[in-house]
Amino acid sequence: MTRLTVLIVGATSGVGKATARQLADAGHRVLVIGRDPERAQALGHQLTPTTGLAAAIDISTPEGWDLAAEWASQRADRLDVLINAAGGPIGSILCLGLGCRW
Amino acid sequence: MAPISASKAALASLSDALRVELAAWKIPVVVIEPGGTQTNIFAKADANARIALAGADPRQVALYEHHLAAVAKAAAKQKPGPVDPVAQVILKAVQARRPKRRYTAGSDARLLGALSHLPDRLRDRLVRGVFGLANIQPRA
Numbered sequence: 105m106t107r108l109t110v111l112i113v114g115a116t117s118g119v120g121k122a123t124a125r126q127l128a129d130a131g132h133r134v135l136v137i138g139r140d141p142e143r144a145q146a147l148g149h150q151l152t153p154t155t156g157l158a159a160a161i162d163i164s165t166p167e168g169w170d171l172a173a174e175w176a177s178q179r180a181d182r183l184d185v186l187i188n189a190a191g192g193p194i195g196s197i198l199c200l201g202l203g204c205r206w
Numbered sequence: 207m208a209p210i211s212a213s214k215a216a217l218a219s220l221s222d223a224l225r226v227e228l229a230a231w232k233i234p235v236v237v238i239e240p241g242g243t244q245t246n247i248f249a250k251a252d253a254n255a256r257i258a259l260a261g262a263d264p265r266q267v268a269l270y271e272h273h274l275a276a277v278a279k280a281a282a283k284q285k286p287g288p289v290d291p292v293a294q295v296i297l298k299a300v301q302a303r304r305p306k307r308r309y310t311a312g313s314d315a316r317l318l319g320a321l322s323h324l325p326d327r328l329r330d331r332l333v334r335g336v337f338g339l340a341n342i343q344p345r346a
Binding site for chain 2: 108121125126127185
C-alpha cells in the first residue's frame with residue numbers, strides 16, 4: 105500500500121484525534137493541527153518525524169489557514185490528503201432567535 | 207436546530223461544488239457523515255447553550271421553555287457511538303483508490319440520511335419525534 109502524507113486539522117480531540125492515530129498506525133505520515141497548544145504538544149510527543157508532526161494553529165481565520173499551509177509545506181515535500189475535522193458548536197442547538205452560530 | 211442544519215447543508219453543498227472545481231486536478235472531495243459520536247461536542251454545546259440562554263431575552267427563553275426541556279430529555283436518551291468506527295471510515299476513504307463521494311458512519315447517520323429521501327411531511331414528523339418535539343405546545 106502507498107504511504108500517504110496526510111494533513112489533519114482539528115486533530116487534537118474527538119474524531120480528528122482518533123483518525124490521526126489510526127492513520128499513523130496504518131503507516132501513513134500525519135501532520136496534525138489543533139487549536140489547543142497543550143493537546144497539540146501531547147500529540148506531538150506521540151509522533152516521531154517519520155510518523156508525523158503536530159502544531160497548534162487556530163484555523164478559524166484565513167490567516168490561520170495561511171499559517172497552516174506554510175507550516176505543512178515546510179515539513180512535507182507533498183500532501184496527499186487533507187482531512188478537515190475542525191468545527192463545533194458556538195451557540196445553543198435550538199435557534200431561539202438568539203443569533204446563535206455553528 | 208436551524209443553525210446546525212444550515213451549517214451541515216452548507217458543508218455538503220460546498221463539498222459538492224468543490225469536487226466539480228477540483229476535478230481538473232483529479233482531486234477527489236469526500237464528505238464523511240457520522241451520527242452522534244462521543245466527543246466533547248455535546249459538553250461544549252451544553253456550555254454554550256447555557257451562556258446563550260443566560261444572555262437571552264427572558265421572554266424569548268420563556269417562549270421556548272417546553273422545547274428546551276423536550277430536547278434536553280430526548281438528548282439524554284440518545285447514546286452517541288464511539289469515535290473509532292468513524293475514524294475507520296475516514297481511513298477507508300483515504301486509502302480507497304476511487305473513494306465514494308459520501309460515507310456515513312454509524313447506524314443513526316444512515317437512518318437520518320434515509321430520512322432526507324422521505325416525503326417532507328413524514329420527514330418533519332419523524333425528526334420532531336427524534337428530538338422530542340412531537341407533541342410540544344407553546345406556552346400560553
